[in-house]
Amino acid sequence: MPERGERGEVVVSMRGIVKRFPGVVANDQVDFEVRAGEIHALLGENGAGKTTLMNILYGLYSPDEGEIYIRDKRVTISSPRDAIELGIGMVHQHFMLVYPHTVAENIVLGLSSADFFFPLREVRGKITEFSERYGLKVDPEAKIWQLSAGEQQRVEIIKALYRGADVLILDEPTSMLAPGEIEELFTTLRRMAEEGRAIVFITHKLDEVMAISDCVTVLRRGKAVATVEKSRTNKQHLTRMMVGREVLFRLRRKPVEEGQIVLEVKGLHALNDKGLPALKDLSFIVREGEILGVAGVAGNGQRELVEVITGLRQATEGQVVLLGENITNCSPGEIIGRGVAHIPEERIRMGLVPGMSVAENLILKAYRRSPCSQRLFLNHTFIDQHAERLISEYEIATPSKDAPAKLLSGGNIQKLILARETSEEPVLIVAAHPTYGLDVGATERIRQLLLEQSKRGAAILLVSEDLEEIMTISDRIAVMFEGRVVGIVDTAGAEVEEIGSMMVGAGKEQERGRS
Amino acid sequence: MILEFIVAALKAAIPAGTPLLFGTLGEIYAERSGVLNLGVEGMMIMGAVTGFGVTLATGNVWLGITFAAMAGGLLGLVHAFLSITLRANQVVSGLALTMFGLGMSGMLGKRYIGTPPPCRLRVAPIPLLRDIPFLGPILFQHDPLVYLSVLLVPLLWFVLFKTRAGISIRSVGEAPATADALGVNVFLVRYLCVFLGGVLAGLGGAYLSLVYVPAWIEGMTAGAGWIVIALTIFAMWSPGRALIGAYLFGAVKVLQYRLQPLGVSPNLLNMLPFIFTIIVLLAGTGEVIRKRIGAPSALSIPYAREEK
Numbered sequence: 001m002p003e004r005g006e007r008g009e010v011v012v013s014m015r016g017i018v019k020r021f022p023g024v025v026a027n028d029q030v031d032f033e034v035r036a037g038e039i040h041a042l043l044g045e046n047g048a049g050k051t052t053l054m055n056i057l058y059g060l061y062s063p064d065e066g067e068i069y070i071r072d073k074r075v076t077i078s079s080p081r082d083a084i085e086l087g088i089g090m091v092h093q094h095f096m097l098v099y100p101h102t103v104a105e106n107i108v109l110g111l112s113s114a115d116f117f118f119p120l121r122e123v124r125g126k127i128t129e130f131s132e133r134y135g136l137k138v139d140p141e142a143k144i145w146q147l148s149a150g151e152q153q154r155v156e157i158i159k160a161l162y163r164g165a166d167v168l169i170l171d172e173p174t175s176m177l178a179p180g181e182i183e184e185l186f187t188t189l190r191r192m193a194e195e196g197r198a199i200v201f202i203t204h205k206l207d208e209v210m211a212i213s214d215c216v217t218v219l220r221r222g223k224a225v226a227t228v229e230k231s232r233t234n235k236q237h238l239t240r241m242m243v244g245r246e247v248l249f250r251l252r253r254k255p256v257e258e259g260q261i262v263l264e265v266k267g268l269h270a271l272n273d274k275g276l277p278a279l280k281d282l283s284f285i286v287r288e289g290e291i292l293g294v295a296g297v298a299g300n301g302q303r304e305l306v307e308v309i310t311g312l313r314q315a316t317e318g319q320v321v322l323l324g325e326n327i328t329n330c331s332p333g334e335i336i337g338r339g340v341a342h343i344p345e346e347r348i349r350m351g352l353v354p355g356m357s358v359a360e361n362l363i364l365k366a367y368r369r370s371p372c373s374q375r376l377f378l379n380h381t382f383i384d385q386h387a388e389r390l391i392s393e394y395e396i397a398t399p400s401k402d403a404p405a406k407l408l409s410g411g412n413i414q415k416l417i418l419a420r421e422t423s424e425e426p427v428l429i430v431a432a433h434p435t436y437g438l439d440v441g442a443t444e445r446i447r448q449l450l451l452e453q454s455k456r457g458a459a460i461l462l463v464s465e466d467l468e469e470i471m472t473i474s475d476r477i478a479v480m481f482e483g484r485v486v487g488i489v490d491t492a493g494a495e496v497e498e499i500g501s502m503m504v505g506a507g508k509e510q511e512r513g514r515s
Numbered sequence: 516m517i518l519e520f521i522v523a524a525l526k527a528a529i530p531a532g533t534p535l536l537f538g539t540l541g542e543i544y545a546e547r548s549g550v551l552n553l554g555v556e557g558m559m560i561m562g563a564v565t566g567f568g569v570t571l572a573t574g575n576v577w578l579g580i581t582f583a584a585m586a587g588g589l590l591g592l593v594h595a596f597l598s599i600t601l602r603a604n605q606v607v608s609g610l611a612l613t614m615f616g617l618g619m620s621g622m623l624g625k626r627y628i629g630t631p632p633p634c635r636l637r638v639a640p641i642p643l644l645r646d647i648p649f650l651g652p653i654l655f656q657h658d659p660l661v662y663l664s665v666l667l668v669p670l671l672w673f674v675l676f677k678t679r680a681g682i683s684i685r686s687v688g689e690a691p692a693t694a695d696a697l698g699v700n701v702f703l704v705r706y707l708c709v710f711l712g713g714v715l716a717g718l719g720g721a722y723l724s725l726v727y728v729p730a731w732i733e734g735m736t737a738g739a740g741w742i743v744i745a746l747t748i749f750a751m752w753s754p755g756r757a758l759i760g761a762y763l764f765g766a767v768k769v770l771q772y773r774l775q776p777l778g779v780s781p782n783l784l785n786m787l788p789f790i791f792t793i794i795v796l797l798a799g800t801g802e803v804i805r806k807r808i809g810a811p812s813a814l815s816i817p818y819a820r821e822e823k
Binding site: 060079080081084096097098099100101105108109110111112114115116117118119 | 677678679680682683685686689690692693694695696697698699809812
């Protein structure tokens, strides 16, 4: 990594880039420069124009204005093929892989330098070579669908390297990785930068910027705010540039007085989709006005727990008790009727009907009853007023109440779901990964909404992989590992290291702070 | 006596299955590239009538076969234009072509009804191999088109699985956007595959009217094009299994003729191929699910390069 003051030559220079989409200016006079041997973070909230800018560099979009120079030579990049020929490679957030094919077949696809007959022979050897050089371990004969997200990403990186990329763009590369895999990725990126490659790292996560980058360019609403060296900035400074205002990082709460028990889970067992035990003798309680955070590495039974409580999955043993009444294996409809709100993990697939309007999505739980409907007919006057009230109350940015919900951004979709789920004052809110993939502004708003609900007296079960989120807003933390609760601790006295070690199975014998 | 009966039945199964083999090989390529072609029936019968007509006019059976292939290929290009360029619904486009082919061939073929073909493809036994006892008469005493269809099996398998072109074809059928981003011309690949599918369907039709029957009968494909669609699934989109499937159907067809003199109801026998289709589909899909080999993911989805 070059020291400050002796930076590498400028490899990519984008000048005055403008890109307009119907109704928005995604990039507005953006200047962006990357040097050889540096890891350059492109930081900004969702919708700030980071991906658009890089898609232009990779030839997927053509800019409306502006110029691109590669090593001081003016170029026109009108397709990914042009970009590849100029030595630019891109790893998209959603991998561009052929899932039923092998790693080797994916790498050779479209590669004109490969032999026509038996093209895979030479490729296998080269894959092994790249694997060893950069720590990108992957089996050339494995089928893509058999690989973890981290391995799939390695295939994408090898694909770019194979085509001679000396500028490598990674779009939100850590969003699908486990913590260990992130560290491996960073090691690989550092090694590639040391060899003189330029790495562009698109992210909205400040921790990653501070961990890996040499240099940061911040985008806000399509404009480049500034480019700074990492050593001369800090998280607060970057946040201010990114959001345009200060953000609360600690939403410290007042202690909750002992409330009534709202949810009690007793000795719960359930199977996963493959018919294997996913929940094994799980017990905990959540009180009125309390937020219980459920921490754990993905796939340790969190999804099944949420589904059993909301009636979407059958429990094989044990009980779910809501306000003293047994609701185990009741239908989702009955459970909703008793005042349980569900903020699902897959917000588009399970949280709304993408093709229906915002107003219709807001009454999905209430349309069967008065005042939304009378007998067979919907009461449109009420539905419209209801939609307008919630849109303004929850600050949902939408073209209109009649726009299809699928047109909204991720953050606004989540606000819509929260508006529907919380406006009827539920007694229990089950929230699964409520801020996953959202930008800083929307994340903050969603967390505040959850806190307001708990102040009102709702019990909240917050399942999240984001430990920082759980530490920030929950009162107690239950850690799940292999379908069991390995420990429940008070947030006030909890250490990140302690919870981290419980997440990987270092169980605790006695549960601390269990009230 | 029994041995003779078996040899004769097996020998007859191969020509009976050959039109299906041609059609299935073509459909495998079209579907591998992501285009569902339900027009096979129409392409086969247009091949049958064109091949017969050209042979009748010129007296040259090979010219007839060439024109049959071109007729099928032409209909294939129509399907490609509708479903790839115009992004029409592939099911609708394919069905339309089948209906068009059935109607058009009926009209073109009216004057050929009852006319015998002026010449036919001669059986060309392969020297030496023909004399192998038992296997010789079954496998090596056929006409050149049978040999061509059999040679196509390893050739098309090799191209699909062992060449760069094959990787492009399969990738275009599974993930067209990915292939496009890597510089593969998705449209060209699909056009070529659908064209090839039409050519092979046309050949299958010509085999019916010039070799197997040989005569022009209206509607003579009699659902062979639909059996091809089922066979493609049974073959799990792989040429090798297409061969097995096609000859199995050939055997069923032969059985149909051999059982009739024994007093089995002809109505029941006419149902045989389709009952067998259902059985084959049940067996085939079971295996598809077990081995996690599905249809190409992008099958029947038109591709468009889109901006945000």
